Amino acid sequence: MQIGCPTEVKPQEFRVGITPNAAQEAVAHGHKVLIQSGAGLGAGFSDADYTAAGAQIIETAREVFAEADMIVKVKEPQAAERAMLREGQVLFTYLHLAPDPEQTADLLKSGATCIAYETVTDARGGLPLLAPMSEVAGRLAPQVGAWALQKANGGRGVLMGGVPGVGPARVAVIGGGVVGTHAARIAAGMGAEVTVLDRSLPRMRYLDDTFGSVFRTRYASAGNTAELVAEADMVIGAVLIPGAAAPKLVSRAQLSTMKPGAVIVDVAIDQGGCFETSKATTHQDPIYEVDGIVHYCVANMPGAVARTSTLALGNATLPFMLELADKGWRQACRADAHLARGLNVHAGQLTNAPVGEALGLPAITPEAALA
Numbered sequence: 001m002q003i004g005c006p007t008e009v010k011p012q013e014f015r016v017g018i019t020p021n022a023a024q025e026a027v028a029h030g031h032k033v034l035i036q037s038g039a040g041l042g043a044g045f046s047d048a049d050y051t052a053a054g055a056q057i058i059e060t061a062r063e064v065f066a067e068a069d070m071i072v073k074v075k076e077p078q079a080a081e082r083a084m085l086r087e088g089q090v091l092f093t094y095l096h097l098a099p100d101p102e103q104t105a106d107l108l109k110s111g112a113t114c115i116a117y118e119t120v121t122d123a124r125g126g127l128p129l130l131a132p133m134s135e136v137a138g139r140l141a142p143q144v145g146a147w148a149l150q151k152a153n154g155g156r157g158v159l160m161g162g163v164p165g166v167g168p169a170r171v172a173v174i175g176g177g178v179v180g181t182h183a184a185r186i187a188a189g190m191g192a193e194v195t196v197l198d199r200s201l202p203r204m205r206y207l208d209d210t211f212g213s214v215f216r217t218r219y220a221s222a223g224n225t226a227e228l229v230a231e232a233d234m235v236i237g238a239v240l241i242p243g244a245a246a247p248k249l250v251s252r253a254q255l256s257t258m259k260p261g262a263v264i265v266d267v268a269i270d271q272g273g274c275f276e277t278s279k280a281t282t283h284q285d286p287i288y289e290v291d292g293i294v295h296y297c298v299a300n301m302p303g304a305v306a307r308t309s310t311l312a313l314g315n316a317t318l319p320f321m322l323e324l325a326d327k328g329w330r331q332a333c334r335a336d337a338h339l340a341r342g343l344n345v346h347a348g349q350l351t352n353a354p355v356g357e358a359l360g361l362p363a364i365t366p367e368a369a370l371a
């Protein structure tokens, strides 16, 4: 199979879909790997690194899309990239379709088979291709939130750890999955007083058993959430219902209960965000203010630490990329029901029910697409 990897074109996105190590393994499996010239530079990989791994360097994205049977990327394809997809081609990348009707329409029109990293599952109920980037974004969230809390950035001028004689910042984390756990650990490590809200009692038991008094847990009832949001200097949004649009858990009216200059970091923005007032921002212009509350809503946070993120994502995607290349998408998905859950679009049909529900479009099951 010919596997193609174009340079990411989303603003300030420096990750790359295939590392030289992954290229080397794909070549050893008998595949041809086409890398757009310069695709790895932002993550610290030169064209020479890919050539040494046995990959072929191609000048333009157009040629990569034209020649490859499967495109492997990081971010959802941008409009110009979507126009280059074709019927029968496989796209393997993050898609986040639920809040994105335009992208969904273009992918349906393309006729391509689109497998989304974020809905591939594993035997333990996890999301193995989302988890590494959730670890990164979770660990970044308190760091960017602490920056936004600084006066010059519109924040209330509170230091995360306080100082002797002055108490620390209060941080509420809504959603205690991968993002939430990593965010809570780092915020607590910075000295903040942290509470994690979740609606899963087994998850809160796990957090309590594992982290003890490092941070607290509270059940995410509307009442508890309102109370903690009102008391917080920083609120981190980290909920997920896989594939679906994020539930709106904090309304605009609730902003008036918050402390002026408090900060919201809505990591769940790639699924539409869990605050009513969230709208996606970029690394170039990451924050905005609504009713005196600073919002940080960057949808590709891990792009800020592209080297770490590319290596972490590459570790997770490699075995799936090899399965898809070795067996072809249909056989690979038949052999692995967890990979089949990643199927979001095939030959003009949606194949993910939560995406269909969010967008009011019909969806068939992945099994029906595989029949």
Ligand SMILES: NC(=O)C1=CN([C@@H]2O[C@H](COP(=O)(O)OP(=O)(O)OC[C@H]3O[C@@H](n4cnc5c(N)ncnc54)[C@H](O)[C@@H]3O)[C@@H](O)[C@H]2O)C=CC1
Binding pocket: 118, 127, 130, 131, 133, 134, 135, 137, 174, 175, 176, 177, 178, 179, 180, 197, 198, 199, 200, 203, 220, 238, 239, 240, 241, 246, 247, 249, 266, 267, 268, 269, 270, 271, 298, 299, 300, 301, 302
């Ligand atoms: N902005 C960015 O750059 C990035 C965003 N993300 C996004 O972060 C979000 C979280 O991802 P993960 O932590 O990996 O998901 P996860 O599945 O590990 O955790 C989600 C948690 O939310 C909880 N939850 C669901 N509904 C809830 C509710 N109504 N109230 C309270 N808790 C609720 C679940 O019980 C679960 O523990 C996703 O939308 C993901 O796509 C992930 C990486 C990067």
Ligand SMILES: CC(=O)C(=O)O
Binding pocket: 075, 094, 130, 133, 134, 270, 299, 300, 301, 302, 303
């Ligand atoms: C998960 C995701 O959206 C990202 O890593 O950019």
Ligand SMILES: [Mg+2]
Binding pocket: 094, 096, 270, 299, 300
């Ligand atoms: Mg995203």
